[in-house]
Amino acid sequence: MGINPRTRDLLTTIGREVLAFLLPIRCPGCGVMIPPQASGRLCPACYGSLQPMADPLCRACGIPLMSTSAAIDLCLRCVRTQPSFRMARALFSYRTDNDSAPDILGSIIRRHKYGPNQALGAVLAELLEDRLPVDSDYDLVIPVPLHPRRLLRRGFNQSALLGAVVSRKLRCRLEVAALIRVISTPSQTAQDLERRRRNVHKAFAVRYPERVAGRKVLLIDDVLTTGATAEECARTLRESGAAVVDVLTIARAI
Ligand SMILES: [Zn+2]
Numbered sequence: 092m093g094i095n096p097r098t099r100d101l102l103t104t105i106g107r108e109v110l111a112f113l114l115p116i117r118c119p120g121c122g123v124m125i126p127p128q129a130s131g132r133l134c135p136a137c138y139g140s141l142q143p144m145a146d147p148l149c150r151a152c153g154i155p156l157m158s159t160s161a162a163i164d165l166c167l168r169c170v171r172t173q174p175s176f177r178m179a180r181a182l183f184s185y186r187t188d189n190d191s192a193p194d195i196l197g198s199i200i201r202r203h204k205y206g207p208n209q210a211l212g213a214v215l216a217e218l219l220e221d222r223l224p225v226d227s228d229y230d231l232v233i234p235v236p237l238h239p240r241r242l243l244r245r246g247f248n249q250s251a252l253l254g255a256v257v258s259r260k261l262r263c264r265l266e267v268a269a270l271i272r273v274i275s276t277p278s279q280t281a282q283d284l285e286r287r288r289r290n291v292h293k294a295f296a297v298r299y300p301e302r303v304a305g306r307k308v309l310l311i312d313d314v315l316t317t318g319a320t321a322e323e324c325a326r327t328l329r330e331s332g333a334a335v336v337d338v339l340t341i342a343r344a345i
């Protein structure tokens with residue numbers, strides 16, 4: 092008795108899924124196979140190639156400082172204009188140009204941003220969870236929101252996924268409704284600071300001011316490039332009475 096072709100297709104599909112489950116997965120950075128029980132979803136070589144942000148950093152915006160003198164702890168830009176956030180910190184640096192030597196984190200972030208790949212999101216979340224300081228006293232974790240239209244198109248907000256990880260780790264409330272994006276701005280890649288500032292001006296609003304008034308807020312995004320988005324979110328939150336806004340991202344463009 093022959094097997095019904097539909098049954099055969101079904102068995103093939105199930106077989107593939109079982110195999111994918113049992114066999115090692117591929118490193119999202121370089122594609123080598125890694126056993127599922129290995130800690131960390133990046134292979135050790137890719138993990139080792141990440142560039143942690145290292146002191147000295149600007150006390151406010153977190154950009155690397157040229158001077159190692161303890162007397163200088165602000166960058167020129169922050170001296171000229173004090174940011175609305177208290178401090179912005181990133182775990183790693185990454186390069187924004189596609190042409191340079193392979194940059195694992197930059198490539199994962201770009202692919203994660205432009206395509207819904209849960210494995211890449213999991214890698215980013217894991218990097219964040221591994222390195223998060225746990226002694227913070229924030230009241231709220233707020234992810235940088237997407238405009239509803241872009242959320243609909245993309246299907247997920249990468250910052251909200253990271254915000255959920257941070258809020259769980261810090262045992263601190265995740266607030267995704269208070270801060271909203273009211274203007275859909277072009278993607279921030281390949282834009283200079285001035286244009287970026289103009290684009291994000293008044294792009295955000297606080298829908299429930301009572302939820303943020305007097306609160307210490309940790310704002311979460313995947314990357315910080317020009318800092319214009321973080322500044323605009325922080326300014327909007329502070330105008331609604333947030334006591335403090337700090338910014339945490341996985342990576343910072345350098
Ligand atoms: Zn790898």
Ligand SMILES: [Zn+2]
Pocket residue numbers: 149150151152153154165166167168169170
């Ligand atoms: Zn600075």
